[in-house]
Amino acid sequence: MDELFKNSNTQNMFAQLGTRVGNDYVPSKNCYMILMHIYEKLNSSERSATHLRQIIGFSQLLSQHLIPMFIAVNNDNIIDILLKILVSLISPIESLMLVGENGDNSVLLGLNWMMSMSKAAWANLKAIKRIMEIIKEHMKKLSSCPAGCTNNYSISSISDCLRLIKNILHIPHEQYENTILWMFFSEQFDEIIISLIANSNRGHWAVLIIELIALIFKNQHVEQMSKQFIKMNETKKFDSSEDNESNSSSKYPKHGRHSSPEHLSELSNKDSDNDTNFKLNKIIGNLRKNNLMDEEDRSSKEAIIHSLNVHTIKDKLDSPKTKFEELLQLKLPLFPKQFNVPRETYMISYFLQKFTVCFLQNGFNTLVDELYNLLTSNSHIDTSLYFWILTYFCRFCKLNNIKLELVRQIVSFKLISFIVHEGLKISEELRIAKLQKSPNIHLKVRHLHLAIMAIKEVIKTIEFYRQTAVESPIYAHLINDLQNSGNTSPESITWAKDIKSLFTLLIRYYDSDIQIIEYLHDLIVTNHMVLSLFDAFKDYWNLNDNITAYIEKFAVPDTMYKYGLVLQNYEKNSDIVNESVLVMMHHVITKVENTTSLFQPIILKTFLNIFEKNDYMYKRWSDLIKNVLNKFLNIPHTLDCSENTLRGLPCIYEATNELLNLNNYRNKNKVNLLDTTNM
Incomplete structure (x- = not known):
């Protein structure tokens, strides 16, 4: 068998996999043995594996043999x-080779071409349907x-x-992205996905x-x-007066953790033609009303007909209402008409x-909780x-308006505690990557940013449910x-300390480079x-001090410099x-x-700008702005670094007097500023 990969007869070997008979595919008696050897070669560390991928791509093995075999064979x-x-x-x-490796441009181009052709080959409704059928069959077995x-086999x-x-x-x-997604959803x-989570x-x-x-969701x-x-x-x-039907029933399991996927095996096509036509006309009417379909858009109409046929369900676990009855109830937003968009x-x-x-x-609650358990038990x-x-x-x-009980595992400080711990670990990895000038430092930067955004969204969710x-x-x-x-339990003390340490550290050492x-x-x-959040629970957590x-x-x-860096763009923020x-x-x-920590050019210049514009921002924060400017004006300044230090003004502020042109500012705004009482 090895000789077949070393000579010009490789394509002949591919031809020995089987034969297409009309719309069917009949595998040969040696099919399994040939497939096994192809798999072993593809997963070997030899350079011949890359060569084999190129041969497979150029010979169109995927579209001519493998996908037809996948659709037709039941062995x-x-x-x-x-x-x-x-x-x-x-x-x-990126998992096959080092993309940036010198001398591999031709190989990289070849692999990219093969991938592109492969995606085109998978824009095949029968192939997509076969994948879904295999999943359903094995879920039924499980x-x-x-x-x-x-x-284990399933x-x-x-x-x-x-x-x-x-x-x-x-x-x-991009050419086939939406087409393939449409096929998957149909x-x-x-x-x-929901049943797999359940x-x-x-x-x-x-x-x-x-x-x-x-x-x-990448796009x-x-x-x-x-x-x-x-x-x-x-x-x-707006349309509530026209549609008062209840949306309480669902074809999905109500509680993923305790539900069964058996309903996937109950798919049928027993709806009458009249019922299907009624649904079709109503859906298309809604889509046209919302500019989602043109009058003569036959391709979309055919796709909807197919979706109606394959989505007819008798769900014994829930109410008999089908997915497309729910679809009919959905009042779509009025999307603007866009051109040059598929x-x-x-x-x-x-x-x-x-x-x-x-x-x-x-599924969200169950999936997040499951992954939390996996992450806390597997550090890899x-x-x-x-x-x-x-x-x-x-x-x-x-x-x-998702109910609290459906996301209870997410509305929890245990998630914040875990993310904070990971954030501290990632920040240390980022520090080491900076010292080593790692070429992949952007991955650590992105990872850390994701951690911060996750903390933000979980806190917002906690606050939303706490209040509503x-x-x-x-x-x-x-x-x-x-x-x-x-409270005073060791776990609570740890997460509260960690979250404060995390933000103190990350804001102070923000690197704009x-x-x-x-x-x-x-x-x-x-x-x-x-x-x-601390303020809302300070009476329970004893957090005042x-x-x-x-x-x-x-x-x-x-740290205040970083705040000033953000505030200088206050009009765009x-x-x-x-x-x-x-x-x-x-x-x-x-408090x-x-x-004096605010006596910095970047902050004082912004405060002066806000003061002079006298807009909403100034009216809301006038006490703060006047207080800071007033105290700064009342402190004797010098260009001598040592004297500034004695007055509590670090060397970084020695040029502040010049930057602000304070003499003109004093003369112009003396009365207004001196009227301000101390905060």
Whole structure:
């Protein structure tokens, strides 16, 4: 067999895999043996593996043999090895070779071409449907296993299918991206994800599912999704008088952790033609009304017909209401008409909105909790995706009025404690990477930023439910849990100290050479939220003295300079960013009475600019601004560094007098400033 890979007969060997007969594919008697050898060669460390990939690409083996075989064959052994080959063939290039390695440009171009052709080959509805069928078959086998028993073969097959989907979506080929996503959703991929999360074996594929969700949403910016949900909610309110039907029922498991995936085996196509036509006309009417479909858009119409056919469900676990009855009830936002955008883009966005709501209600809580358990027991799992899924989906809980009991595991300080611990670890890794001038330092920078954003979104979610979920049956349990999270137990003391240490450290050592200003914004805003959280629970956590001590750590020139760096762009900043900066400055001069830490050119020039414009910002913060400027004007200044130090003015301020042109400022604003009482 090795000789076949060493001579010009490789393509003849590929031809020996089987024969296409009409729309069918008949494997040869040597098919399994040839597939095994191909798999071994693909996963060897030899250079011949790369050469074989190129031969497979140029011979179009994937489209001519492997995918047709995958669609037609039912032999478990062949399907098993074929799945592994398909996964290996389109593994991300970065996992196959060092992309930046010299002399590999031709190989890299060849692999990129092969990947592009592979994605085009997978834009095949029959192939996508076959992947979904295999997952459903093995989920049915898992659900029939006796308690305490596992089916490792089914678990492995499901994992391979998920890896295959992940690799398909990972290939950067925009031309087929929306088409392939549409095919996945038309084959109930959303239902399958929810059911996989509900399955008791979810620990085997939890990481894969998060990777898949990240790839599905990679072109859906979180801010854009938020706007679409806001528009959708506004449209629902506007049309509430027309549609009073209940949306309480769902085809998904109500509580992922205790649900069964058996309903996936109950798919049927028994709806009558009249019923289907009624649904079709109503859906298309809604889409046209919202500019999601043109009058003569036949391709989208055909896709919807197919979706209606494959999504007809008899769900014995829940009410008989189907997915597309829920679809009919959804009042879409009025999307603006856009040009040069594929029609599928609107449809994908539409289905992702529906999936997001179902995921928040039925899978988010369980998936996050499962991954938390995996991360705390296995230090080798990358935490980036964990931080991302919290950052991306937490904000949608408020927008979609998700009930507290559906996200209870997320509304918890244990998540913040874990993220803070990871943040401290990542910051140390970043420090070492800077010293070593690592070429991959940007990965550490991004990882740390994700950790901060995750903390911010979890805190916002906790605050949202603390203030709004009063009528929830588990609200009392939530408040009791929050109140006890900051008591004198060793665990509580540790997380409270860690979170204060984290923000003190990261803000002070912010490096504009490698970190973007938005990262500093997120740091300052999240720290502001932490202080607000401490203030809300100070009576329970005995934090009054600790809060003052915490603020003292910010009342130093280096840290206040970072705040001034953000404030200088106050006209472009969001309100919450400016509020977070000025509240901390107010704390510095009132709680710890260290005004001199604000005597810096970057802060004083900004305060002077705000004072002269006399706008809303000044009217809101006039006491703070006048107080700082007044105290600065009343201190004798000199260009002598040693004398400045004696007066509490570090050397960094020795040029402040010149920068502010204080003599003119005194003469112009003397009366206004002297009228200000001390804060």
